[in-house]
Amino acid sequence: MAQEHAAPIHGKDEGTTTGLSHRKMLMWAFLGSDCMFFGSLIATYLVYQGKSLEGPLPIDVFDIPVTSISTFVLLMSSMSMVLAYSALTKNNMKGFRIWLISTAIMGATFIGFQVYEFSSFANHHVEIDCVSPGELTKYEQHIFDDGCSSGEAHAESHEGLKPQTNLFGTTFYTLTGFHGAHVTLGIVWLLSLLLLSFKKGVITPEKNLDVDLAALYWHFVDVVWIVIFTVVYLFGVFPGF
Amino acid sequence: MSTFPISIPRPVHPTGIWGWFTTVDHKRIGILYGVTAFIMFLTGGVEAILMRVQLAGPELDIVSAAVFNQLFTMHGTTMIFLAVMPLSAAFFNFIIPLQIGARDVAFPRLNAFSYWTFLAGALMLKLSWIGGATDAGWFGYAPLTSVAQNPGTGIDFWIISLQILGIASLAASFNFIVTVINMRAPGMTMMRLPLFTWMSFITAILLVLAFPVITVALIELTFDRYFMFNFFNVANGGSVVLWQHLFWVFGHPEVYILILPAMGIVSEVLPVFSKKPLFGYKTVVLAGIIIAFMGWMVWSHHMFTVGLGAVANAVFTVTTMLIAVPTGIKVFNWLGTIWGGSIRFTTPMLFSIGFIAMFLMGGISGVMHAVSPSDAQQQDTYFIPAHLHYVLFGGAIMGILSGIFYWFPKYSGKMYSERQGKISFWLIMIGQNVTFFPMHFVGLDGMPRRIYTYADNMGWNFWNGVTTGGAFILVLGFLLVLDNIGRHWKNGEPAPSDPWDARTLEWSIPSPPPEYNFKEIPIVRSLDDWWATKQGGANKEVPASGGSEENGHDIHLPQPSYWPFVSAAGLLIAAYGVVFNDLLIPWGLAAIGLTIGFVGVYAWSLEPVNDPEEEDSTH
Numbered sequence: 029m030a031q032e033h034a035a036p037i038h039g040k041d042e043g044t045t046t047g048l049s050h051r052k053m054l055m056w057a058f059l060g061s062d063c064m065f066f067g068s069l070i071a072t073y074l075v076y077q078g079k080s081l082e083g084p085l086p087i088d089v090f091d092i093p094v095t096s097i098s099t100f101v102l103l104m105s106s107m108s109m110v111l112a113y114s115a116l117t118k119n120n121m122k123g124f125r126i127w128l129i130s131t132a133i134m135g136a137t138f139i140g141f142q143v144y145e146f147s148s149f150a151n152h153h154v155e156i157d158c159v160s161p162g163e164l165t166k167y168e169q170h171i172f173d174d175g176c177s178s179g180e181a182h183a184e185s186h187e188g189l190k191p192q193t194n195l196f197g198t199t200f201y202t203l204t205g206f207h208g209a210h211v212t213l214g215i216v217w218l219l220s221l222l223l224l225s226f227k228k229g230v231i232t233p234e235k236n237l238d239v240d241l242a243a244l245y246w247h248f249v250d251v252v253w254i255v256i257f258t259v260v261y262l263f264g265v266f267p268g269f
Numbered sequence: 270m271s272t273f274p275i276s277i278p279r280p281v282h283p284t285g286i287w288g289w290f291t292t293v294d295h296k297r298i299g300i301l302y303g304v305t306a307f308i309m310f311l312t313g314g315v316e317a318i319l320m321r322v323q324l325a326g327p328e329l330d331i332v333s334a335a336v337f338n339q340l341f342t343m344h345g346t347t348m349i350f351l352a353v354m355p356l357s358a359a360f361f362n363f364i365i366p367l368q369i370g371a372r373d374v375a376f377p378r379l380n381a382f383s384y385w386t387f388l389a390g391a392l393m394l395k396l397s398w399i400g401g402a403t404d405a406g407w408f409g410y411a412p413l414t415s416v417a418q419n420p421g422t423g424i425d426f427w428i429i430s431l432q433i434l435g436i437a438s439l440a441a442s443f444n445f446i447v448t449v450i451n452m453r454a455p456g457m458t459m460m461r462l463p464l465f466t467w468m469s470f471i472t473a474i475l476l477v478l479a480f481p482v483i484t485v486a487l488i489e490l491t492f493d494r495y496f497m498f499n500f501f502n503v504a505n506g507g508s509v510v511l512w513q514h515l516f517w518v519f520g521h522p523e524v525y526i527l528i529l530p531a532m533g534i535v536s537e538v539l540p541v542f543s544k545k546p547l548f549g550y551k552t553v554v555l556a557g558i559i560i561a562f563m564g565w566m567v568w569s570h571h572m573f574t575v576g577l578g579a580v581a582n583a584v585f586t587v588t589t590m591l592i593a594v595p596t597g598i599k600v601f602n603w604l605g606t607i608w609g610g611s612i613r614f615t616t617p618m619l620f621s622i623g624f625i626a627m628f629l630m631g632g633i634s635g636v637m638h639a640v641s642p643s644d645a646q647q648q649d650t651y652f653i654p655a656h657l658h659y660v661l662f663g664g665a666i667m668g669i670l671s672g673i674f675y676w677f678p679k680y681s682g683k684m685y686s687e688r689q690g691k692i693s694f695w696l697i698m699i700g701q702n703v704t705f706f707p708m709h710f711v712g713l714d715g716m717p718r719r720i721y722t723y724a725d726n727m728g729w730n731f732w733n734g735v736t737t738g739g740a741f742i743l744v745l746g747f748l749l750v751l752d753n754i755g756r757h758w759k760n761g762e763p764a765p766s767d768p769w770d771a772r773t774l775e776w777s778i779p780s781p782p783p784e785y786n787f788k789e790i791p792i793v794r795s796l797d798d799w800w801a802t803k804q805g806g807a808n809k810e811v812p813a814s815g816g817s818e819e820n821g822h823d824i825h826l827p828q829p830s831y832w833p834f835v836s837a838a839g840l841l842i843a844a845y846g847v848v849f850n851d852l853l854i855p856w857g858l859a860a861i862g863l864t865i866g867f868v869g870v871y872a873w874s875l876e877p878v879n880d881p882e883e884e885d886s887t888h
Contacts, residue, residue: 045450045452045453046451048451050375050376050447050451053450053451054443057443057477058443060477061439061443061478064478064481064482068486068515069485072511072515076508076511079506080506191492191496191498191499192496192497192498192499198492198500198507199500202489202498
């Protein structure tokens with residue numbers, strides 16, 4: 029009896045008090061901590077929402093259809109992560125590797141979208157026809173007022189949105205940048221698992237904890253994105269929210 | 270070694286100095302933590318003494334205003350992050366596994382990593398004295414920390430070393446949360462956990478949730494300073510009050526992170542030396558949980574004079590007063606514990622009783638400025654340092670001193686001098702009251718904190734002189750403590766396994782404990798199981814204290830590792846690389862450091878906890 033309980037040193041689940049493995053519990057504690065991390069970043073974003081002194085603002089730069097696509101890809105990657113884990117537990121190593129790669133590729137696609145988005149926001153430029161400007165946002169109105177005052181045909185601005193531009197840029201790039209860093213770390217983790225799976229006996233249907241932990245992390249990062257997409261993108265563009 | 274990608278032989282039971290670099294034994298790491306933190310405590314003390322010498326009389330010119338600003342900032346940061354927190358961590362390390370009947374912590378190598386990372390952060394912060402330390406106060410209010418106001422590297426060192434210390438604290442806390450939940454001996458239910466373990470567990474949860482907030486605040490400040498972001502840039506609409514909110518959302522739980530372990534120590538010491546069980550065990554546990562929970566609802570009482578409005582001030586006044594209730598419950602439980610007990614006035618007992626008295630006084634002055642109109646008078650005066658030193662010195666440090674003496678026989682295997690201990694107690698007890706009590710007077714008389722000197726005609730001369738005198742009594746007291754510990758650790762009388770006739774499991778094994786702690790994992794049948802065992806109430810034989818060395822060989826222990834040290838070293842290099850980011854190649858040093866850290870973590874995660882072949886070959 030007593031000897032059985034000496035086992036936790038080897039990390040065997042049955043040797044622990046709760047029956048949960050140490051590492052899984054560590055992962056949950058870490059995710060709780062990471063909640064506070066993203067919570068603080070999101071709180072900062074919300075505190076400064078609408079407080080920027082000048083544009084561009086969310087409504088000027090966000091392209092909801094494009095971000096919806098990358099959001100969809102990221103959410104689907106969670107599903108393929110589940111399928112990878114499921115294949116592993118059924119001893120389908122080939123299926124496991126395929127779904128693991130798919131997850132990593134979808135994560136990389138998301139990051140690709142983010143890189144594209146960041147660079148297009150940073151190079152955001154506005155051109156306004158002074159004769160028939162159409163419906164203008166506050167920022168565009170500002171450019172219109174500045175550039176069309178003395179009878180020019182066009183008014184334009186190449187300022188773009190950089191972290192230094194305004195509070196929106198500062199908070200947006202910091203929040204989404206740290207999320208992107210989390211996804212990138214996740215991709216490195218998934219690819220490391222993929223490499224390890226070719227070594228004999230490291231990842232098996234029974235020894236699946238490494239994959240389980242990576243999956244937990246991956247799902248968490250996805251859930252954080254759902255919050256960011258809602259709070260930052262949707263609330264930013266649809267004033268009804 | 271087949272699963273190991275890099276062909277560096279793993280350290281196998283090294284001895285001497287290398288043993289300390291590669292150790293994963295929670296007891297040795299605890300001692301490393303304790304010794305380092307005590308040295309840091311002394312450096313913080315030197316900073317305090319320099320300030321007190323400067324303030325001994327009016328218009329003195331011993332240190333300049335600029336150096337004085339650095340002194341009070343470094344004193345606060347040192348005492349909180351490099352002294353009280355790691356001194357508590359030393360006890361977490363040494364005592365928790367022993368109290369719950371475990372052979373080590375859940376993640377021995379992560380534990381070593383925590384220590385080395387803490388050391389890296391501590392060195393980085395203290396070495397920033399070269400070239401000018403941070404001078405914006407320990408809570409670093411914006412915009413004092415902006416590049417425009419503060420272009421030197423002092424602030425950068427402060428930011429980055431706090432981030433490193435944060436990593437160390439988080440890693441340690443994850444470790445202890447899992448250890449306490451998952452490594453308890455059979456029968457050790459949560460409601461049989463010794464109080465110290467309970468309070469440490471709550472502290473670890475607080476830490477895990479509070480530290481990310483300061484991490485984010487510091488990241489925002491870093492981006493402002495390095496890349497001209499706008500977080501605290503008022504010219505672009507940023508708000509300096511945001512920093513205050515983020516800082517104190519972390520900072521107030523931090524206050525309980527500092528005091529809860531000390532409360533746990535006191536809750537261990539009082540029953541032992543009163544020969545009575547702790548009065549209202551469940552209530553004390555519950556009060557600790559409530560304190561931790563409510564600790565999140567009071568942060569704005571640090572900001573009463575910011576102008577948050579009447580409603581916010583009223584709400585935070587009420588919550589702050591409410592949090593005095595669970596604290597009061599604890600005080601009454603402690604009094605109930607010693608009431609009618611057969612009390613032995615040993616050194617740890619004296620420090621614990623001193624803790625109750627001093628902490629109570631700090632608590633009462635705390636309730637005084639919980640009332641926001643009253644706080645408007647006290648804010649930024651010496652009344653605040655008076656209050657915070659009563660709770661942090663009279664509270665946390667007294668509790669820790671109690672623990673240092675209480676567990677001295679356990680971690681050193683020797684006995685200290687009781688006579689010298691008692692003298693040091695009285696010196697510290699009298700010294701702190703002479704030092705800190707007059708601060709109430711000059712504070713209410715309007716003397717601002719953080720001024721480097723004052724005019725002759727303010728009427729503050731006498732009490733400032735008294736305060737400085739008291740500080741030197743404290744120095745004497747601590748020199749005596751240091752001598753007592755140092756001398757007797759080396760040459761003291763050998764300690765028996767249970768010199769205090771104590772109640773908890775750590776006293777059931779030899780002093781100092783063998784590497785494997787428990788020859789046989791104990792089976793726990795009641796609260797204060799060791800006491801019950803000694804009384805024969807638990808109906809089982811009293812095990813012979815531990816086992817001999819020969820018997821320990823079939824017990825598998827986690828093996829030493831280089832990688833925690835390598836990872837922490839990489840982190841330190843990266844940290845310097847961030848501060849000196851334009852050295853040779855921009856960000857080159859940071860990249861090198863991060864690479865070393867990454868290699869360290871990678872090798873570590875691929876290294877098995879134990880190599881079966883190695884383990885066999887040592888037999």
